[in-house]
Amino acid sequence: MAGGVKQERAVQTRESLLRAAAEVFDEFGYSGASINRILKRAGLTAGALYFHFDSKEDLARAVMNSQPETIVPWLDSRGLQRLVDLTLNWARRLQVDPLLRAGVRLTNEQTSFGLQDASPYEQWVEIMAECLRDAHERGELQAGVEPGEVAAFVVEACTGMQMFSAVVSGRKDLMERVTRMWRLLLPGIAVPAIVARTELGAERALTPLD
Amino acid sequence: MAGGVKQERAVQTRESLLRAAAEVFDEFGYSGASINRILKRAGLTAGALYFHFDSKEDLARAVMNSQPETIVPWLDSRGLQRLVDLTLNWARRLQVDPLLRAGVRLTNEQTSFGLQDASPYEQWVEIMAECLRDAHERGELQAGVEPGEVAAFVVEACTGMQMFSAVVSGRKDLMERVTRMWRLLLPGIAVPAIVARTELGAERALTPLD
CATH class of the missing domain: 1.10.10.60 (Homeodomain-like)
Structure with missing residues (x-):
């Protein structure tokens, strides 16, 4: 006791x-x-x-590797919609959650203070690959689409878009950049019915703001 | 004289x-x-x-804004192949050209020393958008694909993939990451004949190594 x-x-x-x-x-x-x-x-x-x-x-x-716990517990969707929701909520929380902001900042700056820790990236890849394997089982993916490949690419793209967005707009336009990514990427990986049905707007970012 | x-x-x-x-x-x-x-x-x-x-x-x-001149003068292809070649040669030169390496490093770390200069990103977006406008005129793009949108996304993805690759492999796997990006992205933006014909391999990276 x-x-x-x-x-x-x-x-x-x-x-x-x-x-x-x-x-x-x-x-x-x-x-x-x-x-x-x-x-x-x-x-x-x-x-x-x-x-x-x-x-x-x-x-x-520890901060670098705590990023997913600021978002994943709030998600309740499945498959590709879950993957999209993950990135939209990440974009929103990056504006308000110090744990996520610091995790991203340290991960990006780590080589300048002598660290080389790929686990923050790899963690995200694994979480996203899991969404994509689920999407595959639900028949949402086109034939030949590899969950791990797409997941790694989405992590790369998100990493770069928040850096670009930080310099251009202090991350104010980050959500629109995430939406654009999915507009460009979904037609190449999802079956047409899912491309049509998946919601990509800011209204999917529903995690509490503090 | x-x-x-x-x-x-x-x-x-x-x-x-x-x-x-x-x-x-x-x-x-x-x-x-x-x-x-x-x-x-x-x-x-x-x-x-x-x-x-x-x-x-x-x-x-000045170093941050000199990145394109380390690659663009060496390209002789057109349209989408030119855009692909740009990214493949960028991946190769990042391993050997200090001017490009430092440009990328400073651009990514700039906020930590008090700078907020979007022009290195915007420069790349403009160069890539030009390739995509050329691709559009040559009938290589699917209907509705916006050159500026694709260009901004490719710059974001390249920014993130070199960071991820630096931590995982000291950038040794960067070229493969670039090739993967095009495998995922081309089917959503190019007409089928161009998807089939565009070359994505390391043999397209032909700029002199020093």
Whole structure:
């Protein structure tokens, strides 16, 4: 009983640290984010931090790899619509969720602070490939379309579009860029009935905003 | 006559500075690249540098915006094949050309050193849209395909795929990623005869390697 409470508190502490670190990484980047700044933001001691994370690098890796949990739990669609919803909600949450923003920022800047961690990309590829395998089973894909190939390409395209969008519009036009991607890509991968039926608009981005 | 020689020398000096700066930016990133290091690499004086460039930032902008000239002069195909060739040669040259590598690196990292310059992206979009307008006139595009839309999406996808590829393979698999993009994208934008005829392999990357 007491052990259960302790464990729950440890999970909450870890979550608080992750959120505080994300906010600081999002604002100041990797090099500008000091452990002290993160502790102050979290209202916790160094002891609490080093119980959960070995170093600033370890904390950065955890933030980088927490991206999917900011979106996936909110999705309830299936197949290709789920994949589309994933990208639309990602575009929306990138404007408001520090954990996702910091995850994306650190993943993109990682080589400049000496990291080479492909897992944030690979995680997304696997989640998207799962949607596409489901789409395949539901008869939504054209013959010969490989879930893993499409998934890797969508991750690449999303990575680049948020960078382009950040410079052009501070990511304000990101959702339209996601919609454009699907307008161009769906006709080459989905059967005609699904191309016609899949919804690509901003109204699919329904995750809570905070 | 003497004026012509002087002008030619100035162009050469500017080119030497740009190449030296690119090498230093490519190796050390923006913050690690000092003016002194760049001058040493170029074998030139500060006077020569400040005649051509106002500051390190000005030099970085010039490198960022020099990407197309490392590829476009070598292309001789037309329409969609030209667009494909552009991306394949970009993938190859990114492995060997410091001017292109530094241009891409600085463009991607620019927000971390306080720049927000969309022109390197927009330049590529315009060059690609021109290929697509040519493709349209040659009857290579499906009805309703907008050159500017496709061009912007291809720039986004290429931006993201080189980042993903850098982390996974040090960009060794970049050419295959480019080929995959076209396998997925061409069926949705080109007429069937062009989908069948367009060459997507590494043998299209023919620009000189140094």
